[in-house]
Amino acid sequence: MAVREILESLDWGPAPESDKFAREWLDEHGPDFGMYIDGGWVTPESGENFETHNPATGELLGTISQAGPADVDAAVAAARAALPGWSSTEGHVRARYLYAIARQVQKHHRLLAVIETLDNGKPVRETRDADIPLVARHFYHHAGWAQLFDETFPGYGPVGVCGQVIPWNFPLLMLAWKIAPALAAGNTVVLKPAEFTSISALAFAAICDSIGLPPGVVNIVTGDGRTGALITEHDDIDKVAFTGSTEVGRIIRKATAGSGKALTLELGGKSPFIVFEDADIDSAIEGLVNAIWFNQGQVCCAGSRLLVQESIAEKFHEKLRSRMAKLRVGDPMDKAIDMGAIVDESQLNTIKKLCQLGCDEGGVMWQPPTELPEQGCFFPPTLFTNVTPSSTIVQEEVFGPVLVALTFRTHKEAIALANNTRYGLAGSVWSQDIDTALEVARSIRAGAIWVNCTNQFDANAGFGGYRESGFGREGGREGMYAYMRPKDASAANDETGSESTQSPTAPSQDAGEFLDRTAKMYIGGKQKRPDGGYSLDVAGPAGTVGQVGRGNRKDVRDAVEAACAATTWANVNAHSRSQILYYIAENLEQRSSEFAARLSSMTGASPSDAAAEVADSVAEWFRWAAWSDKYDGAVHETTMHGLVLAVHEPMGVVGVTCPDALPLHGFTRLVAPLLAMGNSVIAVPSEKHPLAATDLYQVLETSDLPSGVLNIVTGIHSEFVPNLSEHDGVDSMWVGTGDVAEVEIASVSNMKRVWKADLSASDDEVLRQATHVKNIWLPHGL
Ligand code: NDP
Numbered sequence: 001m002a003v004r005e006i007l008e009s010l011d012w013g014p015a016p017e018s019d020k021f022a023r024e025w026l027d028e029h030g031p032d033f034g035m036y037i038d039g040g041w042v043t044p045e046s047g048e049n050f051e052t053h054n055p056a057t058g059e060l061l062g063t064i065s066q067a068g069p070a071d072v073d074a075a076v077a078a079a080r081a082a083l084p085g086w087s088s089t090e091g092h093v094r095a096r097y098l099y100a101i102a103r104q105v106q107k108h109h110r111l112l113a114v115i116e117t118l119d120n121g122k123p124v125r126e127t128r129d130a131d132i133p134l135v136a137r138h139f140y141h142h143a144g145w146a147q148l149f150d151e152t153f154p155g156y157g158p159v160g161v162c163g164q165v166i167p168w169n170f171p172l173l174m175l176a177w178k179i180a181p182a183l184a185a186g187n188t189v190v191l192k193p194a195e196f197t198s199i200s201a202l203a204f205a206a207i208c209d210s211i212g213l214p215p216g217v218v219n220i221v222t223g224d225g226r227t228g229a230l231i232t233e234h235d236d237i238d239k240v241a242f243t244g245s246t247e248v249g250r251i252i253r254k255a256t257a258g259s260g261k262a263l264t265l266e267l268g269g270k271s272p273f274i275v276f277e278d279a280d281i282d283s284a285i286e287g288l289v290n291a292i293w294f295n296q297g298q299v300c301c302a303g304s305r306l307l308v309q310e311s312i313a314e315k316f317h318e319k320l321r322s323r324m325a326k327l328r329v330g331d332p333m334d335k336a337i338d339m340g341a342i343v344d345e346s347q348l349n350t351i352k353k354l355c356q357l358g359c360d361e362g363g364v365m366w367q368p369p370t371e372l373p374e375q376g377c378f379f380p381p382t383l384f385t386n387v388t389p390s391s392t393i394v395q396e397e398v399f400g401p402v403l404v405a406l407t408f409r410t411h412k413e414a415i416a417l418a419n420n421t422r423y424g425l426a427g428s429v430w431s432q433d434i435d436t437a438l439e440v441a442r443s444i445r446a447g448a449i450w451v452n453c454t455n456q457f458d459a460n461a462g463f464g465g466y467r468e469s470g471f472g473r474e475g476g477r478e479g480m481y482a483y484m485r486p487k488d489a490s491a492a493n494d495e496t497g498s499e500s501t502q503s504p505t506a507p508s509q510d511a512g513e514f515l516d517r518t519a520k521m522y523i524g525g526k527q528k529r530p531d532g533g534y535s536l537d538v539a540g541p542a543g544t545v546g547q548v549g550r551g552n553r554k555d556v557r558d559a560v561e562a563a564c565a566a567t568t569w570a571n572v573n574a575h576s577r578s579q580i581l582y583y584i585a586e587n588l589e590q591r592s593s594e595f596a597a598r599l600s601s602m603t604g605a606s607p608s609d610a611a612a613e614v615a616d617s618v619a620e621w622f623r624w625a626a627w628s629d630k631y632d633g634a635v636h637e638t639t640m641h642g643l644v645l646a647v648h649e650p651m652g653v654v655g656v657t658c659p660d661a662l663p664l665h666g667f668t669r670l671v672a673p674l675l676a677m678g679n680s681v682i683a684v685p686s687e688k689h690p691l692a693a694t695d696l697y698q699v700l701e702t703s704d705l706p707s708g709v710l711n712i713v714t715g716i717h718s719e720f721v722p723n724l725s726e727h728d729g730v731d732s733m734w735v736g737t738g739d740v741a742e743v744e745i746a747s748v749s750n751m752k753r754v755w756k757a758d759l760s761a762s763d764d765e766v767l768r769q770a771t772h773v774k775n776i777w778l779p780h781g782l
Pocket of ligand 1: 165168169192194196227232299397399
């Protein structure tokens with residue numbers, strides 16, 4: 001074609017990236033790929049392996065080892081053996097290793113980008129410009145955390161041996177998100193890449209080998225979901241970090257429940273992309289292309305739900321369609337391509353099935369007349385209109401290049417639609433009005449919000465979800481905590497131990513004054529009789545000291561309903577929240593002797609011990625009142641020009657079971673920080689000594705605490721705590737007493753964050769457990 005003709009047609013010519021070096025690498029290391037265990041290359045004990053293909057062409061790239069139990073055991077044993085050495089290696093030295101990895105990633109940038117594209121099908125433009133630079137950035141950034149570890153996180157150490165299982169959508173990047181913070185904190189790892197995309201993880205192992213990383217610090221085992229399960233269920237793993245589907249996340253939550261393993265889950269999403277009528281429409285259209293067609297939509301935080309204000313919807317959809325028609329789908333090795341291949345035929349079929357279902361349910365599917373390659377796993381950019389908020393295609397994660405479009409009229413409606421999902425990973429807000437942008441950003445229940453931008457990621461900004469999108473953060477200071485634990489994490493919660501501080505002396509003479517009172521429940525700011533109408537005797541050393549209501553699942557239901565209705569507490573400004581907590585402290589103090597007498601009568605504590613417990617409780621209310629307006633977020637330094645605001649947000653509705661030890665102080669230690677951070681609480685006081693908590697009702701009523709913010713349900717824990725743990729309206733459980741395993745298992749349905757509440761945990765730990773971090777990205781420029 002003549003230059004003149006090219007200029008006239010302005011068509012794109014092919015711009016293929018060379019695969020020469022990648023082919024040489026594959027020839028050198030393949031075609032049968034081993035695994036990297038204890039600093040050496042091994043083949044699986046079973047001899048089993050499977051093929052890996054280029055999804056754009058179907059070409060066989062090699063065979064991958066299927067690790068079985070013996071291989072996983074060997075990898076875990078190697079990581080365990082390497083742990084003492086690595087965790088005691090000076091931060092500066094760990095930093096040097098991470099830095100060396102970062103340099104090697106940069107040095108082999110093109111090779112890694114091409115390998116990733118061949119194995120995954122994503123455009124080389126993306127692997128070259130997004131995935132691999134971010135991988136290097138992660139290792140550089142975390143070299144810094146290793147260097148600063150001891151001074152930045154005093155009192156913390158590594159968790160131990162980490163089992164990490166990652167998906168196929170950003171193979172090397174997900175590996176970096178997992179391995180870099182783990183190594184920085186002094187952990188050792190066993191990582192399994194996804195079966196479709198194992199090769200770049202093996203290339204990474206070769207890098208670790210080349211820089212002389214001590215054997216066993218990083219172990220890469222390959223295989224399918226069976227291998228993943230062997231890792232996550234392994235007895236000698238201390239922490240599991242998983243990214244993938246919510247379905248497998250649930251399985252892992254169940255499998256690890258009660259095992260004492262630390263767990264972080266980065267799961268699916270159905271993120272809203274909200275466009276207000278005052279948005280810069282052309283920027284929003286380009287943002288949308290990035291939000292949903294980047295990586296063929298196989299992005300957990302893809303902006304897959306478009307919400308456009310009705311007044312501009314028609315114009316916006318028209319522009320969107322004409323932009324979609326210009327997207328080029330084809331050979332991912334072509335640098336001028338917008339969309340490459342879907343990772344595998346099975347994923348392609350899932351996308352097709354969900355689209356068919358979308359049509360069957362009345363949705364209107366539109367696809368531009370885009371030319372697709374004849375071979376390989378390709379799917380065109382797709383838009384669904386005429387859908388409703390409850391349509392399957394609007395609720396389910398497609399994990400493909402499929403956008404659903406809804407409209408809204410008011411800001412309130414936009415927020416309600418945005419939050420009408422079981423997920424909470426990310427969201428994008430487009431408006432030129434700063435009030436609209438920030439108010440909506442704060443109102444969306446998700447871990448990352450991008451204002452007038454989308455899909456921004458950086459090593460220094462935590463990423464992770466709310467609700468069924470999982471828990472834990474990856475990146476930045478927030479992400480480091482996922483790989484650390486307090487060095488002195490002890491059995492402070494051990495009730496027997498704590499109880500020994502109370503001397504079993506005779507009850508106070510005042511005890512008798514409580515004898516004839518049956519304490520009710522405290523629900524929605526009112527004292528309520530238990531639904532079942534039964535009460536229980538509360539025994540003290542000298543006999544019965546009172547009665548409490550015997551709670552059941554209906555009381556739990558009512559309490560959760562009241563707590564959900566009171567989540568506006570989160571919007572009460574921190575100063576006002578602290579004032580209310582101060583009032584509680586003051587009012588409790590005024591009644592110190594009454595509470596001390598109650599404690600003595602219930603527990604047999606000596607008058608001085610009981611008085612000390614009340615004083616501790618008063619101090620605790622003061623303490624958390626003080627914290628209310630001081631747990632600041634952060635402004636992260638990222639590679640984006642603009643501000644990234646890390647905001648602490650309450651988790652929502654939290655259920656708390658309180659221990660028998662220190663029935664008043666323990667109750668306060670768990671409930672007060674949650675209230676200080678803006679959560680609504682359903683507290684279950686000590687089963688044995690509940691009256692100190694029920695006596696608090698009057699204190700609460702005279703302290704202006706809004707109704708429903710704190711609800712108290714008494715009774716036999718085993719009769720209703722399971723209902724609380726299962727309840728989808730409860731966002732998190734703090735287990736101060738009882739079997740944490742049972743709570744973890746029961747909370748699988750909505751992926752609650754569960755904390756084995758430790759009365760001796762540091763304030764910092766408690767504050768982190770009481771909040772989520774939301775990162776709000778605000779680019780700016782003239
Ligand atoms: P999975 O959740 O199945 O896989 C993620 C990783 O977990 C893979 O390494 C997988 O192994 C492994 N795995 C599978 N089963 C188990 C198990 N029982 N125990 C431990 N590990 C296991 O996601 P898929 O890759 O199959 O994708 C399915 C759907 O998940 C997608 O359509 C998408 O909706 C969602 N997804 C979400 C992602 C996110 O980032 N939120 C990322 C990827 C997928 P292997 O794949 O090797 O069999």
